Amino acid sequence: MKPIPVNEPYLARNASKYLQECIDTGWISSEGPFVQQFETQFATLVNRKYGVAVCNGSAALEVAIAALKIGSGDEVILPTFTIISCATAIVRAGAIPVVVDSDPHTWNMDVAQIETKITPRTKAIMVVHIYGLPVDVVPIIKLADQYGLAIIEDAAEMHGQTYRGRPCGSFGDISTFSFYANKHITTGEGGMVLTDDEELAERCRSLRNLCFQPQQRFIHEELGWNFRMTNLQAAVGVAQLEELPACLIRKRKIGQYYNELLANISGLQQPMPRTDYAENIYWVYGVVLCNERSETPAEVMKQLAARKIGARPFFWPMHEQPVFRKMGLFAKESCPVAEKLARRGFYLPSGAALTDDAIEQVATALKEVLA
Numbered sequence: 001m002k003p004i005p006v007n008e009p010y011l012a013r014n015a016s017k018y019l020q021e022c023i024d025t026g027w028i029s030s031e032g033p034f035v036q037q038f039e040t041q042f043a044t045l046v047n048r049k050y051g052v053a054v055c056n057g058s059a060a061l062e063v064a065i066a067a068l069k070i071g072s073g074d075e076v077i078l079p080t081f082t083i084i085s086c087a088t089a090i091v092r093a094g095a096i097p098v099v100v101d102s103d104p105h106t107w108n109m110d111v112a113q114i115e116t117k118i119t120p121r122t123k124a125i126m127v128v129h130i131y132g133l134p135v136d137v138v139p140i141i142k143l144a145d146q147y148g149l150a151i152i153e154d155a156a157e158m159h160g161q162t163y164r165g166r167p168c169g170s171f172g173d174i175s176t177f178s179f180y181a182n183k184h185i186t187t188g189e190g191g192m193v194l195t196d197d198e199e200l201a202e203r204c205r206s207l208r209n210l211c212f213q214p215q216q217r218f219i220h221e222e223l224g225w226n227f228r229m230t231n232l233q234a235a236v237g238v239a240q241l242e243e244l245p246a247c248l249i250r251k252r253k254i255g256q257y258y259n260e261l262l263a264n265i266s267g268l269q270q271p272m273p274r275t276d277y278a279e280n281i282y283w284v285y286g287v288v289l290c291n292e293r294s295e296t297p298a299e300v301m302k303q304l305a306a307r308k309i310g311a312r313p314f315f316w317p318m319h320e321q322p323v324f325r326k327m328g329l330f331a332k333e334s335c336p337v338a339e340k341l342a343r344r345g346f347y348l349p350s351g352a353a354l355t356d357d358a359i360e361q362v363a364t365a366l367k368e369v370l371a
């Protein structure tokens, strides 16, 4: 049996053509023309005025925090169930991450808990859409308006997804994406910061480029980073963008097929196919072992690995991260839903290149393991 990796990206047909163009013209650095083309096209896709391409999605979050001037003593509310990049960006800026627990069905942040976490020091809410369904953003926008808070929207898992018909990535004062190899659009490594505010966009451009100044290049008023995206990466991004609609159709089919094949396994929670405001795009196909099952995800994943099938555990909550505990953060925090998701959840091979045949093999293997 051929191994089935946890993620095999689908690479668009024109990727090699555009890469060849970079090499033929000599434009390989961030100065090349594909960077702006990718920024413009991606911004159009998500209904934003400005896109600023960066080297990865984690960098995009750091730029977002810095552009909004979030710093020492400021609090930012975020889901505990997320990738560490979100909390890292906040902590590195000297700000304080304040976590909320998850919704047990969508696995997104429990929106009802946000207001209880707002204090006079709260500056922003970081909305992170998890695994394939968007967060219910309308109530968050209301809260942000009411309390004068900024919204940072991490849409790294949401390329092409919509919330009530509006693109994910169009809701934050600043929204961010990742183009890592397991995202729906990949540039190998890459990211983008998006906004409608010209001044914020200008700050983001400056921050990604070491805060060089247009007039006096080597005199710096602020500290930035070299977070630039190369023309090579952007060339792949432009090609990937052309085939995003087909990729999304495929991802949804993959999710639906898994849903069908795994429906009869008892004690296995599947992803929700839809909510009132979105159809799942199954960025990854996650499952949760219910309490009635005695197996742990680690045991199941080991059995799958023995059958050459890749799988990954769910995120580990931010409030349980040793690195943050050692900093004295989250001392008395308890988020039972996220704690359970972390201990009982894992995801199956979900890449856009996954064949029906492979899905059937994974489903058969999982049924055997859980028999």
Ligand SMILES: *Cc1c(COP(=O)(O)O)cnc(C)c1O
Binding pocket: 056, 057, 058, 059, 082, 083, 085, 086, 128, 129, 154, 155, 156, 157, 177, 178, 179, 180, 189, 190, 191
């Ligand atoms: C992938 C991801 C990131 C980080 O992106 P990188 O490009 O890997 O740095 C950030 N946030 C979320 C929600 C992600 O899924």
